[in-house]
Amino acid sequence: MDVTDAPDRSRYEVHRDGVLIGFADYVRREGIITFTHTEVFHAAKGTGAASVLARHSLDEARARGERVRPLCPFYAGWIERHPEYQDLVVEGRSLKHP
Numbered sequence: 001m002d003v004t005d006a007p008d009r010s011r012y013e014v015h016r017d018g019v020l021i022g023f024a025d026y027v028r029r030e031g032i033i034t035f036t037h038t039e040v041f042h043a044a045k046g047t048g049a050a051s052v053l054a055r056h057s058l059d060e061a062r063a064r065g066e067r068v069r070p071l072c073p074f075y076a077g078w079i080e081r082h083p084e085y086q087d088l089v090v091e092g093r094s095l096k097h098p
Contacts, residue, residue: 001015001048002014003015003057006023009023014040014049014052014053016047020041022040023039023053024038024053024075025037026057032066032090033069035068035075037072038074038075067089067090068089069089070089
């Protein structure tokens with residue numbers, strides 16, 4: 001699976017064999033990337049595509065020096081289960097209730 005940032009569509013996309021299988025919508029402002037919605041298409045459910053998408057996008061946010069606001073329930077839950085990413089979350093924001 002390959003993950004790419006598609007800033008013209010304000011989303012990260014995950015592809016398998018060149019075919020789009022899911023995406024994570026975001027808003028970037030003032031050094032914060034807010035993840036608002038994640039979707040993996042039915043045919044790709046259960047393949048780990050959403051986790052690949054989350055890990056890649058969060059690693060890229062870290063490399064860019066961005067903080068993260070996980071409004072998307074999937075991202076909030078994923079970060080909660082992966083404590084090594086919790087330092088990216090904007091302070092004062094609950095993971096489950098931003």
